[in-house]
Amino acid sequence: MAGTPLAKAEPPGDPTPIRSDDGKYVDKNGNPTxxxxxxxxxDWYTYSGFVRYSAECLRCHGPDGMGSSYGPALVESLKRLGYSDFFSTVAGGKQDVNAAQTLVMPALGGDRNVMCYVDSIYVYLRARADGALGRGRPAQHAPKPASYVKAENECMG
Ligand code: HEC
Structure with a gap:
């Protein structure tokens, strides 16, 4: 699916984690991985991302990020979109209107069920885009970190 590539799109780069903050992994650019x-x-965030993706994004972007007749395959998009591009698209939305079709990515910045989990959704899709993670629910995951619970409670209010 075409869509308009973001002018400033910066590819995600090397996903290798350089540190973990209580089970939340960060790459050399300081982005979630x-x-x-x-x-x-x-890791827990990748697992959580699968769950949240399936609840909030799957209906338009297809199971496992594979795309649908309506929304692009995010397993392809995330080869091109780094974290900041991903974040701004999810928060601010995106539209592609032409003679043949009107495609609307809703602005989800006000939706806590999305924004409180945006890093999880990102790392899940990043793993999928890199071919590091297959389709379906990850069979095994690390335990839920205490800092995840704390951040979730603070964000969800
Ligand atoms: C109501 C349907 C719908 C939902 C729900 C939705 N999207 Fe989208 N999304 C779209 C459409 C349609 C596009 C393509 C827009 C365009 O081409 O301008 C899109 C585009 C995107 C893009 C840009 C892709 C690219 O290649 O540039 C990202 C990233 C994205 N969506 C992430 C998400 C995430 C993450 C979620 C869940 C939190 C989500 N979307 C939920 C319909 C949806």
């Missing part, structure tokens, strides 16, 4: 162990165990 995923951690997948040898046995396939994903």
């Amino acid at each position: 995923y951690q997948i162990g040898k046995g396939g165990e994903v």
Whole structure:
């Protein structure tokens, strides 16, 4: 699906985590990233991202980020979109209107069920885009970190 590429799109770059803040992994640019162990165990945020993606994005973007007749395949988009582009598109929305179709990505910046989990959704899709994670619910995941619970409570209010 075409869509208008964001002018400032910066690719996500090397996903290798350089540090973990209580189970939340960060790459060398300071952006959220995923951690997948040898046995396939994903970090909690990646797992949470699968759950939240499925609840909030799947109906337009298809199962596992694979795209649908309405929304683009985010497993492809995330090869091109870094964290800040992803964040601003999710928060601010995007439209592609032409003679053949009107495609609308809603602005979800006011939706806590999305924005409180935007980093999780990002790392999940990043792992999918990199081919590091297959389709479906990740079979094994790290335990939920205490700081995740705290941030979730503060964000959801
Ligand atoms: C109501 C349907 C709908 C929902 C719900 C939705 N999207 Fe979208 N999204 C779209 C459409 C349609 C586009 C393409 C817009 C365009 O081409 O301008 C899009 C575009 C995007 C893009 C830009 C893709 C690119 O290649 O530039 C991102 C990133 C994105 N959506 C993320 C999400 C995430 C994450 C969620 C869930 C939190 C979500 N969307 C929920 C319909 C939706």
